Amino acid sequence: MEAMYKQIKQSIKSKILEGLMQPHEKISSESELMSQFDVSRHTVRVAIGELVNEGWLYREQGAGTFCADRTKNDSYSSRLPQKNIAIVTTYISAYIFPSIIRGAEAYLSEQGYHVSIFNTNNKHEQEKKIINLLLEGNYDGVIIEPSHSASATPNLRYYLNLEKAQIPYVMINAIYDELEPIYFMMDDELGGYLQTKHLLDLGHQNIACMYKTDDAQGQKRLKGYIKAYRESNVPLHPKNIITYSTENNIAKPKQELKRLLTAKMDRPTALVCYNDQLVLQLMDEVRELGIRIPDELSLVGYDDSMFAEVSEIKLTSITHPKSKLGLDAAKAIIQMIRPNEANHQSMESLSKLYEPELVVRQSTAAFRGVADI
Amino acid sequence: MEAMYKQIKQSIKSKILEGLMQPHEKISSESELMSQFDVSRHTVRVAIGELVNEGWLYREQGAGTFCADRTKNDSYSSRLPQKNIAIVTTYISAYIFPSIIRGAEAYLSEQGYHVSIFNTNNKHEQEKKIINLLLEGNYDGVIIEPSHSASATPNLRYYLNLEKAQIPYVMINAIYDELEPIYFMMDDELGGYLQTKHLLDLGHQNIACMYKTDDAQGQKRLKGYIKAYRESNVPLHPKNIITYSTENNIAKPKQELKRLLTAKMDRPTALVCYNDQLVLQLMDEVRELGIRIPDELSLVGYDDSMFAEVSEIKLTSITHPKSKLGLDAAKAIIQMIRPNEANHQSMESLSKLYEPELVVRQSTAAFRGVADI
DNA sequence: TCCGATTTGTTCGTATGTATG
DNA sequence: GCATACATACGAACAAATCGG
Numbered sequence: 043m044e045a046m047y048k049q050i051k052q053s054i055k056s057k058i059l060e061g062l063m064q065p066h067e068k069i070s071s072e073s074e075l076m077s078q079f080d081v082s083r084h085t086v087r088v089a090i091g092e093l094v095n096e097g098w099l100y101r102e103q104g105a106g107t108f109c110a111d112r113t114k115n116d117s118y119s120s121r122l123p124q125k126n127i128a129i130v131t132t133y134i135s136a137y138i139f140p141s142i143i144r145g146a147e148a149y150l151s152e153q154g155y156h157v158s159i160f161n162t163n164n165k166h167e168q169e170k171k172i173i174n175l176l177l178e179g180n181y182d183g184v185i186i187e188p189s190h191s192a193s194a195t196p197n198l199r200y201y202l203n204l205e206k207a208q209i210p211y212v213m214i215n216a217i218y219d220e221l222e223p224i225y226f227m228m229d230d231e232l233g234g235y236l237q238t239k240h241l242l243d244l245g246h247q248n249i250a251c252m253y254k255t256d257d258a259q260g261q262k263r264l265k266g267y268i269k270a271y272r273e274s275n276v277p278l279h280p281k282n283i284i285t286y287s288t289e290n291n292i293a294k295p296k297q298e299l300k301r302l303l304t305a306k307m308d309r310p311t312a313l314v315c316y317n318d319q320l321v322l323q324l325m326d327e328v329r330e331l332g333i334r335i336p337d338e339l340s341l342v343g344y345d346d347s348m349f350a351e352v353s354e355i356k357l358t359s360i361t362h363p364k365s366k367l368g369l370d371a372a373k374a375i376i377q378m379i380r381p382n383e384a385n386h387q388s389m390e391s392l393s394k395l396y397e398p399e400l401v402v403r404q405s406t407a408a409f410r411g412v413a414d415i
Numbered sequence: 416m417e418a419m420y421k422q423i424k425q426s427i428k429s430k431i432l433e434g435l436m437q438p439h440e441k442i443s444s445e446s447e448l449m450s451q452f453d454v455s456r457h458t459v460r461v462a463i464g465e466l467v468n469e470g471w472l473y474r475e476q477g478a479g480t481f482c483a484d485r486t487k488n489d490s491y492s493s494r495l496p497q498k499n500i501a502i503v504t505t506y507i508s509a510y511i512f513p514s515i516i517r518g519a520e521a522y523l524s525e526q527g528y529h530v531s532i533f534n535t536n537n538k539h540e541q542e543k544k545i546i547n548l549l550l551e552g553n554y555d556g557v558i559i560e561p562s563h564s565a566s567a568t569p570n571l572r573y574y575l576n577l578e579k580a581q582i583p584y585v586m587i588n589a590i591y592d593e594l595e596p597i598y599f600m601m602d603d604e605l606g607g608y609l610q611t612k613h614l615l616d617l618g619h620q621n622i623a624c625m626y627k628t629d630d631a632q633g634q635k636r637l638k639g640y641i642k643a644y645r646e647s648n649v650p651l652h653p654k655n656i657i658t659y660s661t662e663n664n665i666a667k668p669k670q671e672l673k674r675l676l677t678a679k680m681d682r683p684t685a686l687v688c689y690n691d692q693l694v695l696q697l698m699d700e701v702r703e704l705g706i707r708i709p710d711e712l713s714l715v716g717y718d719d720s721m722f723a724e725v726s727e728i729k730l731t732s733i734t735h736p737k738s739k740l741g742l743d744a745a746k747a748i749i750q751m752i753r754p755n756e757a758n759h760q761s762m763e764s765l766s767k768l769y770e771p772e773l774v775v776r777q778s779t780a781a782f783r784g785v786a787d788i
Numbered sequence: 789t790c791c792g793a794t795t796t797g798t799t800c801g802t803a804t805g806t807a808t809g
Numbered sequence: 810g811c812a813t814a815c816a817t818a819c820g821a822a823c824a825a826a827t828c829g830g
Contacts, residue, residue, distance in 0.1 A: 045798060071814060082800050087815090095468050103815045106807030126531075134520055140513040147507055147534055151545075156552060158499075158531045161520055172524075179497060180530060193626070322725050352695050354702070354727045418817065455819050460796090476796045477826030669800060 046081050050089035051158075053079075058098055058109055065111035069099065095152040106353060125155045127375060128176055129236045130186040131214075134255075137319055138345055138364050139187075142214065145368025146185060153376055155182070162189040164257070164288050166196050173200040177207055183375040185213035185368075190288075191216035191258040212371050212392075216258040224378070226371045230259045233360045233398040234266025237314040237342045239341035240358070240400050242274045245409035246340060248309040249282065250302055252295050252320060256287040260316055263344065267314060292323055299324050303331055303339070311339065311409055318343035318350045318359055319406070325353065336407035346401050356403035363396045370394055419454050423462035426452075429543075431471060431482055432550055433572045434579065438484035442472065445480075464487040498528045500748060501549055503559040504587075505537040505630075510692055511718055515587065518741025519558060526749055528555070528656055535562040536636050537630070537661050539569050546573040550580055550652045556748040557584035558741075563661075564589035564631040585744050585750035585765075597751070598766045599744045601630045606771035607639025610687040610715045613731065613773050615647045618782035619713060622655065623675055623683040625668050625693060629660040636717065640687060655683055665696055672697050676704055676712070684712060684782055691716035691723045691732055694778070698726065709780035719774050729776035736769045743767055 057063050070078065075086045090107055093099045101107045115364055127150050131139050147157045160175070164166040169189040176184055177200075184204065188195065192243055195201070195218045212224040234253075239251050251259040251267045264285070271278040282302070286294040315321045321343040325335070333339050335355050343350055343359040350357035363370075374392045430436050439743040443451065448459045463480055466472045474480045502764050504512050520530045529556070535542040541561040549557060550573075557577065561568065568574070568591045577584055585597040614622050624640045626633040637658070644651040655675070659667040675683055688694045698708070706712050708728050710753075716723055716732040723730035734741075747765045 047798075073814080084801085085799060088798080091464075101815065103806070104813075106808095106814060134513060134517045140507060143532070144507045144534065147532060151533065156548070157533075158529045159516070159520060160524065160530075163516065180629070213792080267770045325727075349725060352722065352725055394642075420817075446795080458818060461817080462814085474796065475827080477794080477828080479795060479827090 046079065047085050047089040047092075050075065050079055050081070050086060051092055051249060054093060055098060060340075063109040066108055067109045068106045069109060090093070123213060125153075126158060126181045127155045128158045128160060128179075128181045128184045128186075130160040130162060130169070130184065132162050132187055132189055134159060134161045137317070138347055138362060142368040142371075145365030146161075146372040148365075148370075149369050149372040150376070152171070155376075162187075162311035164189045166190055169195075170197045170200055171379040173197060173204065174211065177203055181209055184209060185371045185375055185377050186211055186213055187215045188213055188218050188258075190256055191218065192256050192261050194218070194220065210375060212374050212378070214367060214371050224374060226367050226374070226396075226399055227394075228259070228362060228396045230398075231266040231269070233344060234263030234314070235270045236266070236360060236398060237263070237344065237399045238267045239269035239274075240402070240406065241312040241314065241340055241342060242276060244312075244340065244406060246312040247276050247409070248279070248308060248310045249312040249314060250299075251282065251286065251314045252284045252286065252298070252316055252324075254287060254316045255285040260285070262318065266309065266386055279308065281308075281328055292320075295320060296327055299327055300331070303316075303328070303333060312341070313339060314342045315344065317345050318347045319345075321357055322349050322353060325355075335408070336405050340406040340409075343408060350401070350403065355405050358403045358406040359401050361399045361401060367394075367396065419452065420458050420462040420465075423448065423452055423454070424465055427462065427466060428471060429547070432547055432576060434576055436482040438482055440482045441479045441480060458578065497553060498532060499552070499554045500528045500745075501531045501533060501552075501554045501557045501559075502557065503533045503535060503542070503545055503549075503557065505560055505562055507532060507534045508646045510690070511720055511735060514737040515744075517740030519745040520741075521738075522742050522745040523749070528749075535560075537562050539563055542568075542783070543570045543573055546570060546577065549582065550576055554582055557582060558744045558748055559584055559586055560588045561586055561591050561631075563629055564591065565629050565634050567593065582617045584750060584761050585747050585751070587740060587744050597747060599740050599747070599769075601632075601735060601769045601771055603635035603771075604639040606717060607636030607687070608643045609639070609733055609771060609773045610636070610717065611643035612647075613639045613715060613722050613775070613779065614644060614685040614713055615649060616687075617713065617779060619685040620649050620782070621652070621683045622679060622685040622687060623657065623672075624655065624687045625657045625659065625671070625689055625697075626662060627689045628658040633658070636689065647771065652681065654681075665693075668693060668697060669700055672700055673691040673704070676701070676706060680744070684716070685779070686712060688717065690718050691730055692718075692732055694720050695726060698728075709778050712780075712781070713779040715779060723774070723776065728778050729781040730774045730776050734772045734774060740767075765774075 054069065063069065064128060072083055072086045076083055079086070084116070090101070098110055099107055099289060100110050129143055129146055131143070133139055150157050160172045162172060166189055198220060198274065201221055212226060214226045216227055217223055217225045238249060251264065253264045255261050255264060264283070268278065284295065284298045317325065321341050328335060328339060335341060341357065343357040345362040346359040347362070349358045377392065422720060427442065436442065445456055445459050452459070463472060463474070467474060470485065471483055473483050502516055502519055504516070505569055506512055516532065523530050528550050533545045535545060539562055571593060574594055585599060587599045589600060590598045605642055611622060624637065626637045628634050628637060637656070641651065657668065657671045688697065694714050701712060708714060714730065718729040718735040719732040723732045750765065
């Protein structure tokens with residue numbers, strides 16, 4: 043114990059052991075320690091460095107060096123972290139999820155985490171199995187998209203078990219209200235509102251909508267659609283509201299669209315859709331009926347995905363943060379895992395509600411007065 | 416990884432992982448490393464210091480620094496035998512990969528495995544880092560798509576280390592020949608052949624092609640293109656062969672297409688493309704030039720992806736097994752991990768070369784004799 | 789056993805970069 | 810924008826342990 047740095051080490055360690063230092067309390071800065079012990083900065087750094095390695099302290103650049111919280115994950119279990127993060131989505135392959143996953147994966151890999159993916163197929167039952175796996179497994183954090191988020195989750199207890207096991211999680215795209223989680227999602231109500239408002243502003247009055255309503259996103263977008271109508275004082279025909287669910291996926295919308303467009307009167311002049319993918323799938327039907335887009339029918343998509351720019355008539359759509367959302371969620375989960383670097387008061391303010399924006403392209407046009415005007 | 420000491424750290428760690436350093440073997444002395452990396456002693460010491468903390472090395476004053484024996488390093492690699500499979504692809508989000516991943520994930524989850532995903536961005540360097548992670552981690556098997564597969568891999572030793580560590584792996588979409596791995600991929604040469612043959616059969620003679628040639632898939636498709644031409648005895652203009660790489664991705668093809676189509680003479684009447692995505696991206700250019708598809712220009716895509724059915728003019732394309740390929744690869748890797756149920760004589764015959772098929776849609780039409788016929 | 793060369797251990801000084809508040 | 814605090818890096822010196830001759 044003759045080495046100076048060892049004496050300094052012992053001195054700091056003693057203060058912690060004597061309870062004079064509380065977890066997350068800042069210790070003297072390096073320059074203060076230099077004068078206290080009358081040594082060079084390097085020596086101080088060696089002492090602190092070893093204490094950091096042994097788990098007594100943690101450093102934050104620009105802020106200071108702090109006393110670690112040793113109350114739990116006693117010494118060894120946390121000394122050799124596996125560093126695993128799980129991402130649970132409803133569908134892995136379709137559509138925008140790959141972008142979200144990529145955004146998260148890029149950051150998490152960089153931080154040295156392993157990213158595991160799971161797929162619920164939008165089913166509560168599958169979600170339950172997966173959370174069980176997570177509990178048994180060795181995960182440090184979870185990014186999860188709630189399944190079937192329109193209905194209350196039967197898996198509440200499993201989520202609470204996650205919390206009990208101190209596995210932090212964030213929700214993306216939607217939330218289960220009961221859990222009040224950290225979330226990263228769009229303001230879908232505003233999105234639906236913007237879709238509809240755009241068409242109303244273009245003079246359309248008879249606007250149909252098609253929303254998938256077994257997840258919360260669709261329900262909120264529908265709410266926004268109704269809100270836009272109410273504000274505009276244009277009468278809203280209930281027959282114009284079409285909802286569908288994951289199971290009847292594409293069949294029902296196609297069928298309903300055909301019914302609407304071949305009706306003898308009150309044919310809609312515009313259509314807002316749950317997402318770009320749906321628009322593309324419906325476009326073929328529209329073409330078959332010989333209806334021109336956008337002259338005879340305006341279409342608005344959602345997500346501003348690659349689909350929006352791929353068809354001959356580029357889609358007017360609503361922006362979605364996609365990989366940015368994945369990145370933000372990843373950053374948040376890391377912060378929740380390592381609160382040392384974070385300011386813990388802001389835990390709740392990590393959540394983000396992304397404000398959607400309208401992107402006008404070629405699939406919408408002003409209403410051209412016909413018939414009964 | 417820009418800090419010098421981190422580079423040095425990585426360099427030393429790599430040597431250990433590559434098997435160039437045996438346990439208890441002495442590494443270069445501090446002064447040797449100083450001149451090797453042209454840094455100060457301090458920097459070398461920081462690098463070594465961290466590796467000692469992480470358990471890779473140990474120091475003996477007066478004697479030197481030595482490679483630690485990690486073989487039976489309790490608590491570290493051997494903790495939680497947890498049933499993990501890694502899927503390594505070049506890109507996670509784009510295009511058909513999500514389908515492949517989904518196919519594999521569905522089966523592996525069912526078998527109780529955790530699926531981790533990694534992204535090389537088609538770069539050898541990143542691939543190396545990931546294999547390092549896999550070696551350090553606790554993976555039972557690996558499904559990997561080789562990065563930049565057109566060129567020989569500089570990561571041969573890392574792959575051999577996977578074998579040494581008895582971590583089975585299968586390759587998808589392409590292979591590094593040197594390794595003679597179990598593989599799941601398409602017969603890309605036949606695919607390129609079918610694309611071209613279809614157009615030749617339709618009477619086209621002046622067929623351009625655009626292939627991404629920094630991965631083996633593109634090179635093989637190009638080979639098929641040439642083979643079809645040779646068989647048909649139709650002369651092949653070298654100017655019709657356009658190749659590009661990941662870096663210049665979309666810019667070069669667009670530019671070259673414009674050059675080809677605006678040429679005064681010998682304008683191609685058909686174009687075969689590396690994949691459907693490329694076709695869609697080029698379609699806009701074609702429209703801008705006022706050229707009608709398929710009357711004035713036939714287009715053939717590849718992969719039979721969702722893109723093929725999304726545009727107004729549905730694409731003639733080549734089938735790709737997608738999620739089937741993922742599923743087969745997953746089944747194979749499980750069989751390699753648990754040879755108990757399997758008949759081990761068939762280990763080598765697990766590989767599959769998928770036979771592509773042509774799907775004719777609307778983007779190709781018979782050549783309408785003009786000019787010189 | 790001692791010597792001297794080598795190698796790691798400890799400590800000083802200085803400078804610049806970068807994140808935080 | 811500024812001061813503070815940690816991060817990275819260069820140079821130098823002497824101490825302590827090891828090892829071959």
